[in-house]
Amino acid sequence: MKKVAVMGTGSVGQTLSLKFVALGYDVMLGTRNVEEKLAATSKDAYGNPPFREWHEANKSVKLGTFGEAAAFGEAVVNATNGGNSIGALKMAGEENLKGKILIDVANPLDFSRGMPPGLLSDLSNTNSLGEEIQKTFPAARVVKTLNTMWCGLMVNPQLINGGDHNVFICSDDSEAKEDVKGILLLFGWSEKNILDLGGLVAARGTEMYLPLWLSVFGATKNGAFNLKFVS
Amino acid sequence: MKKVAVMGTGSVGQTLSLKFVALGYDVMLGTRNVEEKLAATSKDAYGNPPFREWHEANKSVKLGTFGEAAAFGEAVVNATNGGNSIGALKMAGEENLKGKILIDVANPLDFSRGMPPGLLSDLSNTNSLGEEIQKTFPAARVVKTLNTMWCGLMVNPQLINGGDHNVFICSDDSEAKEDVKGILLLFGWSEKNILDLGGLVAARGTEMYLPLWLSVFGATKNGAFNLKFVS
Numbered sequence: 274m275k276k277v278a279v280m281g282t283g284s285v286g287q288t289l290s291l292k293f294v295a296l297g298y299d300v301m302l303g304t305r306n307v308e309e310k311l312a313a314t315s316k317d318a319y320g321n322p323p324f325r326e327w328h329e330a331n332k333s334v335k336l337g338t339f340g341e342a343a344a345f346g347e348a349v350v351n352a353t354n355g356g357n358s359i360g361a362l363k364m365a366g367e368e369n370l371k372g373k374i375l376i377d378v379a380n381p382l383d384f385s386r387g388m389p390p391g392l393l394s395d396l397s398n399t400n401s402l403g404e405e406i407q408k409t410f411p412a413a414r415v416v417k418t419l420n421t422m423w424c425g426l427m428v429n430p431q432l433i434n435g436g437d438h439n440v441f442i443c444s445d446d447s448e449a450k451e452d453v454k455g456i457l458l459l460f461g462w463s464e465k466n467i468l469d470l471g472g473l474v475a476a477r478g479t480e481m482y483l484p485l486w487l488s489v490f491g492a493t494k495n496g497a498f499n500l501k502f503v504s
Numbered sequence: 505m506k507k508v509a510v511m512g513t514g515s516v517g518q519t520l521s522l523k524f525v526a527l528g529y530d531v532m533l534g535t536r537n538v539e540e541k542l543a544a545t546s547k548d549a550y551g552n553p554p555f556r557e558w559h560e561a562n563k564s565v566k567l568g569t570f571g572e573a574a575a576f577g578e579a580v581v582n583a584t585n586g587g588n589s590i591g592a593l594k595m596a597g598e599e600n601l602k603g604k605i606l607i608d609v610a611n612p613l614d615f616s617r618g619m620p621p622g623l624l625s626d627l628s629n630t631n632s633l634g635e636e637i638q639k640t641f642p643a644a645r646v647v648k649t650l651n652t653m654w655c656g657l658m659v660n661p662q663l664i665n666g667g668d669h670n671v672f673i674c675s676d677d678s679e680a681k682e683d684v685k686g687i688l689l690l691f692g693w694s695e696k697n698i699l700d701l702g703g704l705v706a707a708r709g710t711e712m713y714l715p716l717w718l719s720v721f722g723a724t725k726n727g728a729f730n731l732k733f734v735s
Contacts, residue, residue, distance in 0.1 A: 391629045391708070398622045398629065398715075434734035441716075470719045477622070478716030484629075485672075485709030488701045489733060497735055502720060503665035504729035 278303055278346025280339055280361055281353035282310060282324050283317075285378060285424040289350055290334045292428035296459050301335035303342025303365060310336070343369035348376065349413075355381035355402050355480075356393055359409055371412040374449045376456075377403045377476075378419040378427070380483050389487040392480065403476030407445065414449035417476040418442040418457065421486065423496040430461050430499075438499040441468050443475040468502070509534055509577025511570055511592055512584035513541060513555050514548075516609060516655040520581055521565045523659035527690050532566035534573025534596065541567070574600035579607065579683075580644075586612035586633050586711075587624055590640055601644040605680045607687075608634050608707075609650040609658070611714050620718040623711065634707030638676065645680035648707040649673040649688065652717065654727040661692050661730075669730040672699050674706035699733070 277293050279286045280303045293300045304310045304324075313323050328336060335345070343349055343365035353361040358379050362370065381396035396402050403417035419427045421441060430436040440462050444450040450469070457467055470478070490496050510521045511534045524531045535541045535555075542556050559567060566576070574580055574596035584592040589610050593601065612627035627633050634648035650658045652672060661667040671693050675681040681700070688698055701709070721727050 386630065392712075394625075394629060398625060399617065438734050441719075443719075468720065468723065470723050475719040475723075478719040481623075481712040482716045485713045488672075488674075488706040488709040489699065492699065492701050492706075493735070495735055498733050499735075500731040501734050502729050503669050503732050504724070504726055 275299055276301075276345055276347045277350065278342035278348070278365075279350045279352055280342065280358075280365060281351070281379075282336075283319065283352065283354070284321060285427075286350075286352040287327055287331075288424040288428055289352055289378070291331060292460060294331075294333045299335075300333075301337050301342040301345045303337055303339040303361075305339065305361070305364065307336055307338060339365040340369060346373065348374040351375060351377045351379050351406065353379055355379040355396070356383065358402060359405060362406060362410060367410055367412070370410050373413060374452060375406065375410070375413040375415045376419075376453055377406055377415055377417050380420050380480050382483065389484070389491060391484060397481060398477065401473075401476035401480050403443070403473050403480070407473055414444070414446040415473060416442065416444040416446070416449050416453040417473060417479060418453060421479050421482055422499045425497060426499055428460050430466070433497055433499065434501065436461060436463060437466065438501040439466050439468050441470050441475070441479045443470040443473055443479070445473045466501075506530055507532075507576055507578045508581060509573035509579070509596075510581045510583055511573065511589075511596060512582070512610075513567075514550065514583065514585070515552060516658075517581075517583035518558055518562075519655040519659055520583055520609070522562060523691060525562075525564045530566075531564075532568050532573040532576045534568055534570040534592075536570065536592070536595065538567055538569060570596040571600060577604065579605040582606060582608045582610050582637065584610055586610040586627070587614065589633060590636060593637060593641060598641055598643070601641050603643060604645065605683060606637065606641070606644040606646045607650075607684055608637055608646055608648050611651050611711050613714065620715070620722060622715060628712060629708065632704075632707040632711050634674070634704050634711070638704055645675070645677040646704060647673065647675040647677070647680050647684040648704060648710060649684060652710050652713055653730045656728060657730055659691050661697070664728055664730065665732065667692060667694060668697065669732040670697050670699050672701050672706070672710045674701040674704055674710070676704045697732075
């Protein structure tokens with residue numbers, strides 16, 4: 274597997290794309306509308322510089338529509354905003370996801386009630402974004418991982434504590450899960466720190482951890498942190 | 505403050521009671537019905553031995569109704585099942601909670617859909633048990649803490665990793681929060697590991713962490729673990 278599609282052009286998608294490129298993958302970022310995305314000249318809603326600037330500096334990453342990217346990738350990463358993920362993946366097209374590993378790193382954050390966000394009620398507690406994606410695209414091989422930290426740490430765990438902290442993984446597809454564990458190892462995660470939580474139902478817990486993450490971030494003003502389980 | 509009421513006679517209430525006694529506090533456990541509680545001769549729903557056996561071995565802990573215990577305590581600990589906490593505290597009586605520190609260590613787990621439990625939907629995401637208690641008893645001084653771990657660790661953090669792992673605390677009453685931090689220090693928590701998350705709204709995050717806790721417990725079969733944030 275050497276061709277990867279990354280859905281979503283925000284900081285998470287950018288960070289993951291560059292890491293895959295650095296690892297020798299051929300990468301296409303997927304977005305809703307390529308022309309609109311490149312035409313924007315002002316900062317986005319999150320204060321990031323216009324995507325065009327990043328794209329000009331990182332020509333190694335291809336750019337296409339959600340559908341083009343999904344058709345291109347042998348594996349697909351969902352790095353869209355959690356609230357838009359199902360819609361974005363529908364635009365990617367069910368046929369383009371069929372049989373492919375779909376790495377879901379998104380969280381169903383609900384910004385409608387102000388900051389800090391909670392979770393979207395229909396995608397939490399008795400459901401999760403990871404499970405909803407799997408239900409919507411039953412032929413995709415959904416693996417939930419990496420959603421519990423700032424994207425800088427996803428691809429460079431060594432940034433803090435000598436890389437000694439935890440990442441979670443869960444999936445209903447054991448083979449897909451093992452393949453994605455291999456990617457986590459390439460990202461720099463050590464095997465002992467990859468915590469396999471079993472089936473995709475465990476995505477509920479990893480997504481419901483976000484409000485605590487946001488509280489800790491609010492208290493410390495430092496996003497470069499992660500949890501490590503000790504026993 | 506040397507008289508403490510602990511609401512709830514389960515393993516959390518028992519463990520906290522004995523720790524308070526060991527620290528020189530005068531402790532009364534509160535329960536719905538003292539006679540019924542002492543009459544039971546079979547294991548409870550969680551597989552614990554009959555309360556009577558524990559009580560006979562630990563006569564230093566007084567036993568009373570929720571109301572008697574709350575009237576007795578200068579501070580009150582809520583260690584009841586989260587789904588019953590509001591009802592239990594109503595039985596304790598609003599007058600008996602007035603002006604008192606109320607340490608809430610419970611979680612609003614919903615066992616109605618089988619195992620592992622999720623959270624009660626009306627007490628999660630946009631609400632929390634801690635906040636609901638504060639709203640229901642506005643004259644109580646609610647402090648949420650200790651709800652993110654097995655009770656054995658609450659009162660003996662040194663059991664694992666040399667005591668180096670985190671406990672959260674939040675409250676809308678800053679003085680009450682400082683007093684409870686003092687209790688955490690007595691329990692053996694080091695100051696650097698007590699993470700102050702600010703106001704009681706942060707109880708949402710600490711309670712929503714429970715599904716992840718349960719997933720990790722399910723994967724490792726070891727409840728004597730806790731998280732430590734590294735950065």
